[in-house]
Amino acid sequence: MPGASTPWRYARLLRTQVRASLLQGLQYRVDFMLDGLTGLFWTTSAILPLVVVFRSRPTIAGWSFGEALMVTGWFTFLEGVLEGAVNPSLSEVVEHIRKGTFDFVLLKPADAQFLVSTARLQPWRATNVVTAGAIFAWAFHLLGRSPTVGPLAAAAVAMTAAVAVLYSLKTLAVSAAFFVVRVDNLAHLFDAVFDAARWPASIFRGTVRFIFTFVIPLALMTTYPARALLGTLPLGTLALAVAGAAGSLAVSRAVWTAAIARYTSAGG
Amino acid sequence: MSLRNTARAFPTLLRIGFVDAVAYRAEMFIWVLATTMPLVMLALWSTVAREAPIGRYGEAQFTAYFLATFVVRQLTGSWVFYDMNFAVRNGTLAMRLLRPVHPLWAYGAEALAAMPMRFAVSLPIAVVAMAVVGAHGMTHDPVLWGVWVASVIGSWLITLLVNLMIGCASFYIESSLKLMDAWLVFFFILSGYIIPIDLFPPTLRALVEWLPFRFQIGFPVEVMTGAHGRGAALALLGGQWLWVAAGFGATALMWRGGLRRFAAYGG
Numbered sequence: 197m198p199g200a201s202t203p204w205r206y207a208r209l210l211r212t213q214v215r216a217s218l219l220q221g222l223q224y225r226v227d228f229m230l231d232g233l234t235g236l237f238w239t240t241s242a243i244l245p246l247v248v249v250f251r252s253r254p255t256i257a258g259w260s261f262g263e264a265l266m267v268t269g270w271f272t273f274l275e276g277v278l279e280g281a282v283n284p285s286l287s288e289v290v291e292h293i294r295k296g297t298f299d300f301v302l303l304k305p306a307d308a309q310f311l312v313s314t315a316r317l318q319p320w321r322a323t324n325v326v327t328a329g330a331i332f333a334w335a336f337h338l339l340g341r342s343p344t345v346g347p348l349a350a351a352a353v354a355m356t357a358a359v360a361v362l363y364s365l366k367t368l369a370v371s372a373a374f375f376v377v378r379v380d381n382l383a384h385l386f387d388a389v390f391d392a393a394r395w396p397a398s399i400f401r402g403t404v405r406f407i408f409t410f411v412i413p414l415a416l417m418t419t420y421p422a423r424a425l426l427g428t429l430p431l432g433t434l435a436l437a438v439a440g441a442a443g444s445l446a447v448s449r450a451v452w453t454a455a456i457a458r459y460t461s462a463g464g
Numbered sequence: 465m466s467l468r469n470t471a472r473a474f475p476t477l478l479r480i481g482f483v484d485a486v487a488y489r490a491e492m493f494i495w496v497l498a499t500t501m502p503l504v505m506l507a508l509w510s511t512v513a514r515e516a517p518i519g520r521y522g523e524a525q526f527t528a529y530f531l532a533t534f535v536v537r538q539l540t541g542s543w544v545f546y547d548m549n550f551a552v553r554n555g556t557l558a559m560r561l562l563r564p565v566h567p568l569w570a571y572g573a574e575a576l577a578a579m580p581m582r583f584a585v586s587l588p589i590a591v592v593a594m595a596v597v598g599a600h601g602m603t604h605d606p607v608l609w610g611v612w613v614a615s616v617i618g619s620w621l622i623t624l625l626v627n628l629m630i631g632c633a634s635f636y637i638e639s640s641l642k643l644m645d646a647w648l649v650f651f652f653i654l655s656g657y658i659i660p661i662d663l664f665p666p667t668l669r670a671l672v673e674w675l676p677f678r679f680q681i682g683f684p685v686e687v688m689t690g691a692h693g694r695g696a697a698l699a700l701l702g703g704q705w706l707w708v709a710a711g712f713g714a715t716a717l718m719w720r721g722g723l724r725r726f727a728a729y730g731g
Contacts, residue, residue: 230642237649244653245505248663249512257511381494388498392507399511
């Protein structure tokens with residue numbers, strides 16, 4: 197049972213799950229091509245407005261084109277994580293609950309949250325990571341510098357915090373599935389809000405900015421890593437982001453545990 | 465499947481569609497809320513315009529433009545392709561084919577019947593938004609509002625026909641859902657949904673004005689915000705309805721060709 201497990205065992209379990217997803221993904225190569233192509237166009241749709249805007253002036257809300265591209269790069273990266281790793285697994289939970297097959301997950305001798313979070317990965321979404329890399333290269337080229345170790349490390353930490361927060365928010369959304377059945381809309385709503393993370397946080401004003409910093413921390417997700425990569429993120433802010441991420445993980449874990457305690461099968 | 469049968473069944477089809485829309489009103493409301501893209505774009509453009517206007521757009525113009533975008537998208541959106549793809553995949557289309565009404569008309573009726581509900585859900589949001597920003601970004605010409613109504617109908621029809629065509633595409637290819645993904649990307653970029661058409665670089669703009677995407681969102685929005693005079697608006701309306709006519713033709717062809725390939729699995 198979960199308590200008696202070793203990290204080693206979970207690492208092996210993770211490897212098995214990833215391999216299963218990979219094999220499944222390899223069956224649909226045409227999908228891969230189409231997905232990759234559409235993904236590329238979606239990225240274009242995120243960049244094109246910036247191109248149009250920065251044609252008429254050098255900076256917007258304190259961001260130059262190269263700097264704003266860093267945010268778009270992280271946005272593309274996180275979108276890949278969201279759609280490749282977070283969304284598919286969590287929508288599977290909803291399906292399990294609806295059909296009552298969640299019993300089989302609970303019966304397995306491993307942590308249920310770990311199992312459902314790693315069950316369904318879409319390896320093709322890794323194309324987003326490549327696209328993001330290209331955007332960073334372009335941005336650094338425009339800014340006329342190259343990345344150094346310090347900022348890269350800070351950005352890695354900030355991105356880890358961002359992924360943790362993203363994952364926690366999604367877990368919270370899915371925990372709602374134990375109380376009300378139709379949450380796919382909720383998940384969809386979240387994705388719609390996430391679209392706003394494509395711009396630097398200082399584009400937003402007033403209440404909206406407050407919400408995007410503290411309630412749905414979009415600023416933490418893309419703007420902080422971008423600033424870290426640019427070397428302009430204060431260490432204190434980074435530490436706060438990490439603390440916030442750890443906090444949100446703890447909260448989502450607690451809510452998840454409370455939620456599955458309420459689970460009362462559904463036939464199946 | 466005579467036209468007379470369809471005409472007789474149409475009121476009933478509308479009633480069914482309406483009841484269906486009412487049953488899923490909460491879902492529809494969430495879909496409305498999830499249409500955040502115009503607002504996300506508004507945040508960017510209004511920050512830009514606050515520093516200095518861009519083209520003919522100041523902050524107020526951008527606000528009017530993207531609120532209008534939100535409304536037009538609500539009124540003209542359609543997801544029929546999804547139902548149709550599903551019906552072709554699992555064979556339930558066979559049941560629709562048995563009915564004495566052409567399935568495409570039935571799908572059209574369902575989409576049309578959801579309109580009152582869409583109005584009811586999105587109109588309050590539009591009214592509140594307009595009240596907050598003031599009505600000054602909007603045209604005051606009644607003739608243009610007439611053109612607007614026609615343009616929204618045209619845009620609704622184009623969107624519906626594209627949906628039906630992509631639905632028909634599932635007779636031919638497996639990944640017709642991906643086809644919609646691809647169409648949506650172009651729709652987002654080229655329709656004026658995220659960037660007003662007149663802010664496009666000139667070369668791209670010339671191309672965009674000939675493509676159907678612009679008539680799905682940009683054109684009604686431009687009419688609503690008073691970007692065109694009467695003459696220009698009417699000329700564009702003609703262009704839009706040419707696309708509608710082309711869409712009718714292409715949909716009919718795809719349906720006829722596709723149906724021959726259709727074999728109901730299971731059902």
